[in-house]
Amino acid sequence: MVGKVVGKVDHGASSSVASTIAAQAAAAASMGAMDDFTGPGSGASASLKNPGVTVAEERSAEATLASYAEFAVSDNYLYDEDEEAPGGMLRGNDPSLWEGEDLTLEEENALLDRQLDELERELMGDGIDGSVVGGSSPFFDPLLSDEPWDRFGGPASRLGDGGDDDEEGGGGESAFRKELERRMALVSRSARELTLDYDEEHPEEAEAEARREEEEYVESLSSIRIMSPRLENAAVNPNAEAYFKRPPDERQGYDIMWVSAIENQCVKNLYGIFSNYGVQFADNFDDWVNGSEEDGFRSIEDVASYKARRVYEVTGLPCVASRTSFEVEPIRPEDVDKTGDANVGGVPGGKKAKPAPKSPRVVTGYRFNDIGEHVDHVVQALLPFSEPTRVTRFRSCVCYYDGDLELFEYGELDCDLYFSGSMRTFITMSAAINSALKSLELALDLQFQKWLKHAANDATGGGAFSEASIGLRDRVLKEARVLPNDIIDVSSFMDACVDVDLMDRCGKDLADRFKRAKPSKILTIATTGLVVAIPMAKYLQVPLVYARKQRSVVMADTFDAGYNSKTVGQDQQLLVSKDHIDEEDRVLIIDDFLSSGSSQEALLRIVSEAGATAVGVGVLLEKEYEAGRVSLSGFGVPVESLVRIASVKEGVIRLREEDGYDESSDTASGLTGTML
Numbered sequence: 001m002v003g004k005v006v007g008k009v010d011h012g013a014s015s016s017v018a019s020t021i022a023a024q025a026a027a028a029a030s031m032g033a034m035d036d037f038t039g040p041g042s043g044a045s046a047s048l049k050n051p052g053v054t055v056a057e058e059r060s061a062e063a064t065l066a067s068y069a070e071f072a073v074s075d076n077y078l079y080d081e082d083e084e085a086p087g088g089m090l091r092g093n094d095p096s097l098w099e100g101e102d103l104t105l106e107e108e109n110a111l112l113d114r115q116l117d118e119l120e121r122e123l124m125g126d127g128i129d130g131s132v133v134g135g136s137s138p139f140f141d142p143l144l145s146d147e148p149w150d151r152f153g154g155p156a157s158r159l160g161d162g163g164d165d166d167e168e169g170g171g172g173e174s175a176f177r178k179e180l181e182r183r184m185a186l187v188s189r190s191a192r193e194l195t196l197d198y199d200e201e202h203p204e205e206a207e208a209e210a211r212r213e214e215e216e217y218v219e220s221l222s223s224i225r226i227m228s229p230r231l232e233n234a235a236v237n238p239n240a241e242a243y244f245k246r247p248p249d250e251r252q253g254y255d256i257m258w259v260s261a262i263e264n265q266c267v268k269n270l271y272g273i274f275s276n277y278g279v280q281f282a283d284n285f286d287d288w289v290n291g292s293e294e295d296g297f298r299s300i301e302d303v304a305s306y307k308a309r310r311v312y313e314v315t316g317l318p319c320v321a322s323r324t325s326f327e328v329e330p331i332r333p334e335d336v337d338k339t340g341d342a343n344v345g346g347v348p349g350g351k352k353a354k355p356a357p358k359s360p361r362v363v364t365g366y367r368f369n370d371i372g373e374h375v376d377h378v379v380q381a382l383l384p385f386s387e388p389t390r391v392t393r394f395r396s397c398v399c400y401y402d403g404d405l406e407l408f409e410y411g412e413l414d415c416d417l418y419f420s421g422s423m424r425t426f427i428t429m430s431a432a433i434n435s436a437l438k439s440l441e442l443a444l445d446l447q448f449q450k451w452l453k454h455a456a457n458d459a460t461g462g463g464a465f466s467e468a469s470i471g472l473r474d475r476v477l478k479e480a481r482v483l484p485n486d487i488i489d490v491s492s493f494m495d496a497c498v499d500v501d502l503m504d505r506c507g508k509d510l511a512d513r514f515k516r517a518k519p520s521k522i523l524t525i526a527t528t529g530l531v532v533a534i535p536m537a538k539y540l541q542v543p544l545v546y547a548r549k550q551r552s553v554v555m556a557d558t559f560d561a562g563y564n565s566k567t568v569g570q571d572q573q574l575l576v577s578k579d580h581i582d583e584e585d586r587v588l589i590i591d592d593f594l595s596s597g598s599s600q601e602a603l604l605r606i607v608s609e610a611g612a613t614a615v616g617v618g619v620l621l622e623k624e625y626e627a628g629r630v631s632l633s634g635f636g637v638p639v640e641s642l643v644r645i646a647s648v649k650e651g652v653i654r655l656r657e658e659d660g661y662d663e664s665s666d667t668a669s670g671l672t673g674t675m676l
Contacts, residue, residue, distance in 0.1 A: 057384065060381075061380075061381040061382075061384065061385070062359060062361060062381075064377050064378070064380075064381040065359075065361035065362070065378070065381050065382070066361065068366060068368075068374060068377075068378060069361070070293075070296075071296070071366050071367055071368055072361070072364045072365065072366055073330070073364065073365045073366065073367050074330055074364050074365065075330070075365070077329050077330070077332070077365075111293075147230060147233055147234065147237070147240075148243060148283060149234060149237060149239045149240040149242075149243030149244070150237070150239050152239065152242060152243040152246070217305075218309075220302070221302060221305060221306045221309070223294070224291075224295060224298060224302065224303065224306045225290070225291025225292040225294075225295055226288050226289065226290055226291055226295050226303060226306065226307070227288065227289060227291050228261070228285045228286075228287050228288045228289075228307075228310075228311075229287055229289075230285055230287050231261075231285045231310065231311060231314055234314055234315065235314045240314075240315075243282070243283075244257075244259070244282050244283075244315040244316060244317055245316070246282070248278075248280040249280060250451075252280070253275075253278060253449075253451030253452070254275070254278050254279065254280035254451075255278040255450070255451070256277075256278055256279045256280065257279075257280050257281075257282055257317055258274075258279055258280070258281050258282070258317055258318045258319065258320060259281060259282045259283055259284070259285075259311055259315050259317040259318070259319050259320075260281050260283075260284045260285070260319065260320045260321070261284065261285045261286065261288070261307040261308065261311050261319060261320070261321035261322070262284065262286065262320065262321060262322040262398075262429070263286055263322065263324075263371070263425070263429070264284065264286045265425075265426065266322070266425075266426065266429045266430075266433070267281075267284050267286075269426075269429070269430055269433060270320065270433050273433060273434065273437055274437065276448055276449055277437075277441065277446040277447065277448060277449075277450070278446070278447070278450055278451055279446070282315065282317060283315075285307075285311055288307065290370075296368070296369060296370070297369065298369060299369065300323040300324065300325045300369055300395065300396075300397040301323075301397050301399070301408060303323040303369060303370075304321045304322055304323040304397045304398065304399035304408070305321075305399050305401065305406065305408075307319075307321035307322075307323070307399070308320070308321035308399045308400065308401035308406075309401050312401050312402065312403060318400065318401065318402035318403075319400070319401055319402075320398060320399070320400050320436065321398070321399050321401070322396060322397065322398045322399070322429065322432065323369065323370065323396070323397050324370070324371045324394060324395065324396040324397070324425050324428060324429065325367065325368060325369045325370070325393075325394070325395045326366075326367070326368045326370075326371060326375050326392065326393070326394055326422075327365065327366065327367045327368075327392065327393045327395075328365050328366045328367075328378065328379075328382065328390065328391075328392050328417070329365050329390065329391045329392070329393075330363060330364050330365035331362070331363045331386065331387075331390070359385070362382060362385045362386065366378055371394075371422050371425045372422065373422070375420075375421065375422040376421055376422050379392070379417060379420050379421060382417060383417060383418065386417055387417075388416055388417060388418035389416050389417070389418070390416070390417040391414055391415075391416065391417070392414070392415050392416070392417055392420040393412065393413070393414050393415070394412070394413045394415065394424050394425055394427070394428045395410065395411070395412045395413075395428060396410065396411040396412075396425065396428035396429045396431070396432040397409075397410055397432065398410075398411075398429075398432040398433055398435075398436045400436060400440060405443060405444075407436065407439055407440065407443065409432050409433075409435035409436040409439055410431075410432055410435065411427070411428035411429060411430065411431030411432035411433075411435065412428060412431070413427050413428045413431075442636075445636075466509050466642075467505060467509075468502070468505040468506045468508065468509035468642060469506075469509065469642040469643060471502050471505060471506075472502060472506055472620060472621075472642050472643050473643050473655060475490075475493050475499070475502065476490065476621070476643055476645075476653060476655065477653065477655070479492045479493060480653055482648045482651045482652070482653060485566055486566075486623075486648050487566055487567060488593075488621070488623075488645070488648065488653070490592075490621070494528075494531055494592060494620070495528060495531075495592075498531050503531045503532050503535060504535045506532055506535075506620055506642055507532050507533075507534070507535025507536040507538070507539060508535065508536075508539050509642060510532065510536055510590070510618045510640060510642065511535075511536045511539035511540050512539075513618065513640050514540070514588055514615070514616050514618060514640070515540070517586070517588065517615035517616050517638075518586060518615070519540060519542055519586050519587065519588035519615050519616070520542055520543075520584070520585045520586045520587070521542055521543050521544070521545055521580075521581065521585050521586070521587050521588070522536055522537050522540070522542055522543070522544045522545065522587070522588050522589075522590055523545050523546070523547065523576070523581070523587050523588070523589050523590070523603055523606075523607065524544070524545075524546050524547070524589070524590045524591060524603075525546065525547050525549075525574065525591060525599060525603070526546045526547065526548055526549070528591070528592045528593075529546065529590055529591045529592055530544075530546060531592065532590060532592065532620055533546070533590040536588075536590060536618075540588075542588075543580075545576065545580045545581060547574040547575060547576045547602075547603060547606070548574070548575050548576075549568070549572060549573065549574065549575070550573075550575075551575055554577075555575060555577050556577075557577070557578045557579075558575045558576060558577055558578060559575070559576045559577075559578060559581070559606045559609050559610055560573055560574065560575050560576075560606075561573070561574050561602035561603070561605045561606050561609075562574075562602065563598040563599045563601065563602040564596070564598050565598065565599060566595065566596075574599070574602050574603065574606065576606050576610075578610070581606070581607065581610040581612050582610065582611070582612065583610065583611035583612055584612070585610070585612040585613070586612070586613050586615045587607045587612050587613065587614050587615065588614075588615055588616050588617075588618065589603045589604065589607070589614065589616070589617045589618070590617075590618050590619070591603075591617075591618075591619050591620075592619065592620050592621065593619060593620070593621050593622075593623065594617070594619040594621070594622040594623065594628040594629065594639070594641060595623045595626045595628050596626055596627060596628055596631065597626075597627065597628035597629070597630075597631035597632050598631075600617050600619075600628070600632060601631060601632060601635075604617075604632070604635050604637070614635060614637050615637065616637050616638045616639070616640065617632060617637055617638070617639045617640070618639075618640045618641070619639075619640070619641045619642075620641070620642050620643065621641065621642070621643050621644075621645060622639075622641035622643070622644045622645065623645050624644050624645060624646050624656060625645070625646065625647055625648070643655060644656035
């Protein structure tokens with residue numbers, strides 16, 4: 001954290017200060033000019049140029065800004081969109097602004113503390129290589145440690161308390177230490193990044209380049225010295241291994257265990273969002289402190305990556321880490337000597353006064369790579385001497401790392417100085433967390449409320465015991481016939497002759513399953529899909545669009561896609577008018593059968609071509625012995641079916657939901673079904 005130096009004022013000399021002010025006011029009036037602000041020594045003169053601001057406030061503001069001089073930058077103009085944000089090490093201030101000024105006592109003490117901390121870390125071991133892991137640490141005392149892992153499990157989980165592996169004078173080569181050494185080695189593995197320039201024609205060269213870049217990046221991180229005392233405790237605490245290896249709480253719907261390293265104030269937001277995707281967080285490490293002066297000038301990407309990798313080394317769990325920067329833009333040269341009225345004290349509607357020449361500490365910009373009290377200190381120090389619309393910027397970086405994948409997402413906020421403060425970090429962190437969720441949902445195939453769907457399937461037998469599915473199952477077993485080429489004939493109740501009551505009940509059942517998806521339109525194929533799509537459209541209260549197999553005279557401009565079918569032949573075409581689907585639509589695809597998935601895939605391609613969003617695929621009958629569900633898995637949409645046909649071996653229809661069905665008999669014959 002960056003310290004604060006508070007200016008001191010002799011309040012006992014208030015009468016002499018007042019007389020000095022009066023004398024200088026008279027002199028200024030006679031001369032027609034005012035002396036420039038030159039620092040704390042001329043506080044009385046400065047107060048004349050900033051009506052409403054006391055000498056004590058000016059001195060305090062000057063002292064506060066002086067304590068953050070190393071974070072001053074002179075050219076970080078924030079609202080020039082064409083200018084690329086600086087990366088790597090943050091640039092320091094212009095030395096000419098502060099040349100000749102000595103460090104205050106507080107600054108000297110802070111510098112000494114940093115040097116002592118750096119020496120202590122050199123003695124105990126540090127860095128991205130994890131040299132402290134498995135050794136001793138001043139942050140771990142077995143008698144005083146009171147972390148969650150100390151209270152997890154019973155005596156059996158306390159490794160190193162005795163046994164054959166313990167050697168004289170220490171725990172020896174315990175299983176815990178061996179495991180942590182294995183985890184440390186993982187950091188040298190190349191992290192596969194989500195990139196669009198991967199060279200598929202030369203995969204070996206691309207992999208070699210990725211490894212080289214990863215090694216260079218890890219080497220660049222090795223100079224970072226930030227540390228978390230709690231994490232260092234976990235690295236050497238023999239109770240921590242069982243704590244971080246515990247399985248997720250399946251009773252609460254979790255099936256993945258991660259760990260985090262973000263600000264505690266934002267933890268509830270992170271945990272709440274990812275809990276919907278079955279992610280449980282074992283712990284959060286938020287007590288990070290800089291180990292050297294250079295840590296305060298590293299990019300937020302480097303710091304977030306270091307934290308995520310370091311936590312992963314110690315815990316072996318995927319980690320979500322963050323870092324937020326804060327910037328204040330400098331006063332532009334054309335605005336420094338502006339004439340005319342200005343609001344005093346940065347308060348809109350306040351009394352007017354002519355702006356005075358400003359201190360260089362006020363004119364320059366500032367950039368910090370962390371959020372803390374220093375943000376509020378700088379804002380409060382600048383506010384009385386700046387326009388309230390002076391721009392500040394908060395930028396949050398969230399990094400996910402699991403040993404294989406490293407992913408960065410961002411949130412950014414530009415805010416007027418008058419409204420700025422450390423609490424604005426919640427806005428950028430929320431945006432970054434939501435962006436990370438969307439990317440990880442795609443990269444890791446996270447499913448929204450998968451636990452709820454599984455619970456519903458367990459309670460209802462996968463939907464097999466609803467009234468509609470039972471009715472449809474009975475009709476299939478009684479009336480359906482197996483034709484050559486494994487074609488199933490259901491024309492007596494679904495095609496040539498339609499049981500409208502049964503189709504209405506089936507339509508309502510499927511509509512209930514897709515209510516949460518909030519479709520805006522239903523897309524099906526004429527004519528077989530219409531028997532269930534029409535009642536579904538009625539219950540969902542959405543329009544129904546159907547694809548034709550032949551062009552009509554009223555279809556001037558269409559989307560089209562080809563497909564193959566056992567029943568209607570090869571190289572078939574589906575056509576949908578472009579007037580009926582647009583990019584704002586959420587489309588639910590409905591059909592009678594799911595066999596190879598070719599027709600449903602054609603409809604999904606049409607939805608994609610239209611720029612719309614596919615929210616699901618629903619069918620009455622699914623042939624599990626064909627690859628339809630697998631062929632649709634790449635589209636990332638849920639697939640629902642009322643009845644699943646497991647086998648048509650020897651002309652006998654066997655259903656997955658059928659009482660007494662023995663899957664092993666079909667498995668032995670090479671006919672395997674996939675449970676929903």
